[in-house]
Amino acid sequence: MALNQSGLNDMEKKLAEYKCDTNEAVCLKLVRFPEDIEDDSTTFHPEYSHQTFGDDEVAFGYKGLQIQLYYTAGNLSTLFKVKYSSKVTEKFDCVEADDIEAKIREIIPAGFTCNVDDFNSFLEKDANFKPFGTLLHAYTVHNEEAGELTYQIYKADMTCPGFQEYHERLQTFLMWLIETASFIDADDDHWDFFLVFEKYNKDGETLYATVGYMTVYNYYVYPDKTRPRVSQMIVLPPFQGEGHGAQLLEAVHRFYCSLPKVQDITAEDPSENYVKLRDYVLTKLCQSLPSFASEKLLLGFSDDMVKEARDKLKINKKHARRVYEILRLRATDMSNEDQARDYRLEVKKRLFGPYRKNQRELEKMKKCLRPEELVSHMGQMDTQVQHEELEKSYQEAVGDYRRIIERLASQA
Numbered sequence: 001m002a003l004n005q006s007g008l009n010d011m012e013k014k015l016a017e018y019k020c021d022t023n024e025a026v027c028l029k030l031v032r033f034p035e036d037i038e039d040d041s042t043t044f045h046p047e048y049s050h051q052t053f054g055d056d057e058v059a060f061g062y063k064g065l066q067i068q069l070y071y072t073a074g075n076l077s078t079l080f081k082v083k084y085s086s087k088v089t090e091k092f093d094c095v096e097a098d099d100i101e102a103k104i105r106e107i108i109p110a111g112f113t114c115n116v117d118d119f120n121s122f123l124e125k126d127a128n129f130k131p132f133g134t135l136l137h138a139y140t141v142h143n144e145e146a147g148e149l150t151y152q153i154y155k156a157d158m159t160c161p162g163f164q165e166y167h168e169r170l171q172t173f174l175m176w177l178i179e180t181a182s183f184i185d186a187d188d189d190h191w192d193f194f195l196v197f198e199k200y201n202k203d204g205e206t207l208y209a210t211v212g213y214m215t216v217y218n219y220y221v222y223p224d225k226t227r228p229r230v231s232q233m234i235v236l237p238p239f240q241g242e243g244h245g246a247q248l249l250e251a252v253h254r255f256y257c258s259l260p261k262v263q264d265i266t267a268e269d270p271s272e273n274y275v276k277l278r279d280y281v282l283t284k285l286c287q288s289l290p291s292f293a294s295e296k297l298l299l300g301f302s303d304d305m306v307k308e309a310r311d312k313l314k315i316n317k318k319h320a321r322r323v324y325e326i327l328r329l330r331a332t333d334m335s336n337e338d339q340a341r342d343y344r345l346e347v348k349k350r351l352f353g354p355y356r357k358n359q360r361e362l363e364k365m366k367k368c369l370r371p372e373e374l375v376s377h378m379g380q381m382d383t384q385v386q387h388e389e390l391e392k393s394y395q396e397a398v399g400d401y402r403r404i405i406e407r408l409a410s411q412a
Contacts, residue, residue, distance in 0.1 A: 015095065018088045020065040022049040022057050028176065029070040030238060032202065032209065034120055037070065037079075044237040046176035052103050061088040061097020067104065069172075070119065073209035074129035074197075076169040077122035078112035080104060107175050109168040127205055131197045132156040132163045137251040141242050150199040151211060151244065153251045157193060158186055167193065170213060177234050180269070184215060184231065192216045192228070194252050196235070196244055211239045214248055217268075225263040228256050233274065249281045257314050264316040279322055280404045285313050286323045287408070294331040297324065298339075300346065321350060326401045330408075344394065351393050 027043045029036065036042045049057045059065055064085030071078055082104075088097045113119050133156030140148045156163050167186060174181035184191060196211040212235035219227045230252075235244045256262045267274060286292050289312065291304040301324045309320035325347055334340045 018061050018063055020059045020062055022053040022059050025059060025065040026067045026069065026176065030073045030209065030236065031070055031123060032073045034123060037116065048176060048179050051175050052107060059098050059100060067100060072122050072126040074126045074207060076166060076210060078108060078169060079116065079119040080108060080112045081114055108172050127207060129208055131195060131208055132160040132166065136255055139247055152197050152199055153248060154195045155192060155255060156195055170210065173234060173236060174232060178232060181232065190218045192218065194248060196248050211244055212236055212248065214252060216252065221263050224261065226261055227263050228265050230267040245277050246281055249277060253281060253285065262314050264310060264314045266316065276400055279326060280407055282315055282319055283323050283326045283404055284408060287327060292327050297328040297331045326404055329398065329401045330405045347397060348390060348394055351390055
């Protein structure tokens with residue numbers, strides 16, 4: 001029996017050598033020049049791969065696994081190749097390797113190639129690629145090596161020739177970069193698409209590279225309004241940290257502000273990073289509004305702020321309140337004990353809202369819970385714990401607000 005157990009352990013160890021971390025194995029690349037294909041410095045990897053390879057994000061059956069998904073920079077024409085040094089079925093008959101190709105085919109549309117020569121042909125055709133839709137905004141970013149780089153933001157929809165096929169390739173990045181991503185029903189004409197491209201030169205020609213995009217769904221609001229809701233937003237890793245997300249969100253916001261039928265702009269299940277980005281963009285937009293003037297901020301959050309933010313910038317009351325807290329912090333002398341205390345109480349008053357809700361729920365529970373169950377819930381409502389959590393939430397909010405204020409100052 002011991003020998004069998006030892007043999008089993010030896011087999012497990014051998015099989016373990018054929019497990020690969022799919023976040024490392026998947027190699028993504030945006031290719032502008034043929035030499036980029038073999039240049040490892042242009043490769044980037046997923047943040048997530050669980051939606052394709054399971055919660056453990058592991059592929060079984062290979063050593064040295066490399067899953068290559070290379071895209072031409074503009075049109076996103078795709079090269080898909082699987083490489084490995086050895087495969088489990090070559091040495092063991094009792095197990096079977098994962099079908100990598102079948103898993104990847106579930107998320108990438110038809111039309112890809114597995115041949116590098118064919119991919120190079122796609123690359124030559126990329127010179128003819130032009131952005132889809134209507135130009136909304138152009139801006140430049142200074143790069144230490146390349147100097148001033150030009151970027152453009154376009155609004156597109158499914159009526160643009162070729163856009164549907166392009167979007168099918170573009171949305172594959174969602175599976176690798178957003179934890180809870182899903183493909184949308186692009187046949188629904190309530191969707192708007194906003195795209196960011198870099199405009200660059202290659203051999204004297206003007207070319208475009210895909211940088212990122214946002215999808216927005218237009219919900220109906222009775223009786224005659226719409227509420228655009230941001231669904232998904234990504235900036236591809238080679239372009240992250242350069243301010244493109246802020247440029248995109250601001251351009252999208254300004255676009256909808258120009259439409260009288262839009263009531264306000266929201267987001268679907270926003271991530272923490274998106275909330276911080278939105279706080280920055282909305283604060284930048286609101287800081288010049290008369291109702292958010294420094295002398296008015298110190299008087300407290302007002303109906304005038306709510307109305308002006310809604311009417312001029314399509315910002316709802318909840319988001320306007322966060323903007324107010326950021327701008328009031330900037331206008332507050334935190335070395336002044338009275339001003340600092342007033343600010344702290346003002347923010348905590350909002351933060352305390354969820355706790356008050358919990359207390360109301362507890363009062364209802366008292367009428368229907370058994371004593372032992374009530375003790376458990378009472379422990380969750382401990383006043384000291386509430387105080388500590390409230391203080392922690394306040395400090396985190398102020399920390400985020402200070403970073404936004406610093407960013408605004410650096411952009412002034």
